[in-house]
Amino acid sequence: MKPKLVIGILAIIGFTSLLMYNFGESISTYTNFEKASEMKMAHVAGVLDESKEYGFSMETKIFSFYMKDEDGASKRVVYSKPKPNNFEQADRLVVIGEMRGDTFYANEMLMKCPSKYNDAPEFEKASQS
Secondary structure, eight states, X not given: OOHHHHHHHHHXXXXXXXXXXHHHHHOOOEEOHXXXXXXXXXXXXXXXXXXXXOEEETTTTEEEEEEEETXXXXXXXXXXXXXXXXXXXXXXXXXXXXXXXXXXXXXXXXXXXXXXXXXXXXXXXXXXX
């Protein structure tokens, strides 16, 4: 075999392996705070812990709140951006980031709001009356 062909094949294999490794790292499923402490990057789903205070600090420029994961564990979440507009209306939150000690540092946050289509059957019943 020609040396250029061998080098080309090895380069393709190396590139494909690197691509598959990075793709595997980017796929994440929802987890809880306990398992998130063992991961570099985690997606934690939960609800706002309304028994504790939350707010945006003008001094540190961070938004912090407490969130209960799906197992009921409540942890402080620090989000380095302002509070999203629909934060209070969300019935579920997904924070993406990492655990450092007992605090979750979120890079991104998704709000899962109730669907406006959930009440569709009731609307149809009311319109038929």
